[in-house]
Amino acid sequence: MVGPFRVLFLPSVVDAKFTAPVVLFAVKISSWPKEWDVELVGQDFYDQSFGHANFHRVRSRSRGQIPVLLLLRRMKVVLLTALISVGLGQRQKFDVVYLRHGSNSPVGVFLRWLWQIPVVAEVHGLAASEVEIKGWLRGASTGGRRVLSWAFRSFEKWAFSKAHTIISPTGALRDFLVHTYGLSSEKIVVVPNGVDSRLFQPEARSPVTEPYKGEFDYICFEGNLSPYQGLDTLFDAFAVVKRRFPRGRLLLVGDGVEAGRLKERAEELGLVKDICFVGSVLQDQIPALVNLSKVCVTSYQGERHELTGASPLKLFEYMACAKPVVSTDIKGVRELLEESHAGVLVPEGDSSAMAEGITRLLADERLQAELGHNGREYVLRHHDWSDISRRLADIVSSAGGRTHAARVDSGTPPSTPGSHGERTR
Numbered sequence: 071m072v073g074p075f076r077v078l079f080l081p082s083v084v085d086a087k088f089t090a091p092v093v094l095f096a097v098k099i100s101s102w103p104k105e106w107d108v109e110l111v112g113q114d115f116y117d118q119s120f121g122h123a124n125f126h127r128v129r130s131r132s133r134g135q136i137p138v139l140l141l142l143r144r145m146k147v148v149l150l151t152a153l154i155s156v157g158l159g160q161r162q163k164f165d166v167v168y169l170r171h172g173s174n175s176p177v178g179v180f181l182r183w184l185w186q187i188p189v190v191a192e193v194h195g196l197a198a199s200e201v202e203i204k205g206w207l208r209g210a211s212t213g214g215r216r217v218l219s220w221a222f223r224s225f226e227k228w229a230f231s232k233a234h235t236i237i238s239p240t241g242a243l244r245d246f247l248v249h250t251y252g253l254s255s256e257k258i259v260v261v262p263n264g265v266d267s268r269l270f271q272p273e274a275r276s277p278v279t280e281p282y283k284g285e286f287d288y289i290c291f292e293g294n295l296s297p298y299q300g301l302d303t304l305f306d307a308f309a310v311v312k313r314r315f316p317r318g319r320l321l322l323v324g325d326g327v328e329a330g331r332l333k334e335r336a337e338e339l340g341l342v343k344d345i346c347f348v349g350s351v352l353q354d355q356i357p358a359l360v361n362l363s364k365v366c367v368t369s370y371q372g373e374r375h376e377l378t379g380a381s382p383l384k385l386f387e388y389m390a391c392a393k394p395v396v397s398t399d400i401k402g403v404r405e406l407l408e409e410s411h412a413g414v415l416v417p418e419g420d421s422s423a424m425a426e427g428i429t430r431l432l433a434d435e436r437l438q439a440e441l442g443h444n445g446r447e448y449v450l451r452h453h454d455w456s457d458i459s460r461r462l463a464d465i466v467s468s469a470g471g472r473t474h475a476a477r478v479d480s481g482t483p484p485s486t487p488g489s490h491g492e493r494t495r
Contacts, residue, residue: 075474076107076164077466078155078181079123080174101459107162111154126154152177159185163477166190166234166470175229188234188469193243195378196226227251234469237462239263240402242379259465263381264458265449270390272446274357282346282362286319287432290363290393292356293384295326300369300398302335306421307369309339311428318344318432323359325350360391364438365431368397371418376401386453389445394438396427412445 102108108123128150151174158164159181167189169178175191182189230236230251236258238244244258282288289311291304301322308320322332322345329347336345348359360366366388370380380402388395395413397403407413414431416423431438 074105074107075103075467075470076162076166077109077470078158078164078167079108079110079112080151080155080167080169080177081110081112101456102463106463109158109164111151111158126158128154148174148177152180155181156184165474165477166466168192168466169233170194175226179229179232182232187473189232190235190237190466190469191230191233192237193230193247194239196223233257235259235465237261237465239381240379242401246378261458261461261465262453263383263386264453264455265383265386265390266455267390267446267450269354270357270360270387272361272392272442274361274391276355276358278351278355279358279362282319282321282348282359285317287315287317288319288321288363289428289432290321290323290360290366290388291368291384292321292323292360292366292387293368294324295322295328295332297328298371299328300371300419301328301332303398303419303421303424304367304369305332305335305339305341305345307424307428308345309341310422310425311432312341312344314429315432320345321348321359321363322346323348323351323356356387357391360388360393363393365428366391366393366395367424367428368395368403369424370398370400370403381406386449389442389449392442392446394431394441395445396424396431398424410444410448412441412448414441 110123110125111128112125128147155177164185164187166187167178167181167185169175169189169191178189178191181187230247230253234257236247236253238247238258238260239262241260244255244260247253247258248255289308291299291301293299295301304320308318312318320341333342333347336342351359366384368382368385370382380400382403385395385397385403385406389410389412395407397407397413397415398418399415400418404415407415414427416427431441
């Protein structure tokens with residue numbers, strides 16, 4: 071191709087305390103072709119280098135957790151994202167919009183209509199399900215919830231139909247989109263989630279672990295503290311583990327709508343000093359906290375993934391750090407751990423089985439090392455971002471190739487690197 075290939079990225083709208091989608095975009099684009107012109111429109115909640123992309127900040131902060139306020143805040147961020155995107159389009163022509171499906175879907179559809187260019191949508195879940203799971207409709211009547219869920223699903227189906235290509239992390243989600251939303255299987259490409267193995271590695275260290283140093287047997291959970299994480303099961307399991315391993319401590323890395331209730335739950339169990347609520351930390355600090363632990367855990371509730379399967383990022387991050395995993399037996403995770411031999415599966419909601427899995431690993435350092443080694447080797451072969459990002463770049467290049475060729479033929483002058491937007495450090 072002649073001239074730079076230009077991509078506009080739109081991460082999903084997220085809570086101020088949970089910025090993983092923006093971070094994932096940073097990881098992806100850092101391995102994409104350097105000759106590409108990449109613009110990333112994201113929220114001003116995270117400060118790190120975004121590779122060779124220009125990062126345009128949407129400044130909108132809110133600490134409220136009231137469902138209505140969360141929805142209003144998302145509407146505000148969507149509007150600001152659209153305005154910034156349109157402004158960028160006045161300075162240069164883009165070849166494709168890459169959308170991480172979520173609250174920014176309306177922006178992607180709007181830009182497709184405005185600029186007449188293809189949209190590549192990366193889909194990790196269904197909007198109606200996420201709204202229910204995160205409790206945004208709390209307080210609404212049963213009828214109201216049904217109407218709003220129908221509205222979300224209808225819009226989602228329409229938005230997907232407008233995308234040139236849809237990227238799904240699991241085959242189950244692809245099949246769901248085909249059979250339920252009536253989408254063509256030819257426009258859906260399965261690309262699994264992955265991990266930056268250079269950042270998440272066994273040797274990673276950080277001063278963030280200083281408050282947690284000591285002779286403790288740490289068990290780590292990292293991620294959004296949301297209802298679907300099944301953390302009550304983990305808390306009950308940890309209470310059992312603590313009786314057998316008095317030095318046991320539980321690290322919760324992350325924040326979310328369940329944080330307050332979970333702190334009350336820790337008090338009820340008499341484990342306030344043993345459950346460490348680390349809160350949200352920078353992405354490059356997470357590996358050190360994972361490495362501080364002997365065992366890492368996921369305790370998903372299967373309902374969220376029953377139809378679409380799971381490709382959980384946290385699991386790949388644990389495995390990349392060579393940590394053994396105990397996880398609930400749900401679709402997607404089951405196949406991953408059976409193939410990688412990197413952890414122990416336990417029935418969903420069974421705190422006794424989870425406690426047994428954790429104590430088994432804490433008691434056997436050789437088994438810890440074996441499963442940890444298996445996990446890192448597996449993600450290096452199948453889920454490393456350096457490989458996955460190249461696959462994504464090929465998909466985007468294919469989707470926007472015709473637009474790019476037409477723009478080059480029309481003689482649209484290339485932009486001067488650094489002349490548009492804010493280039494981060």
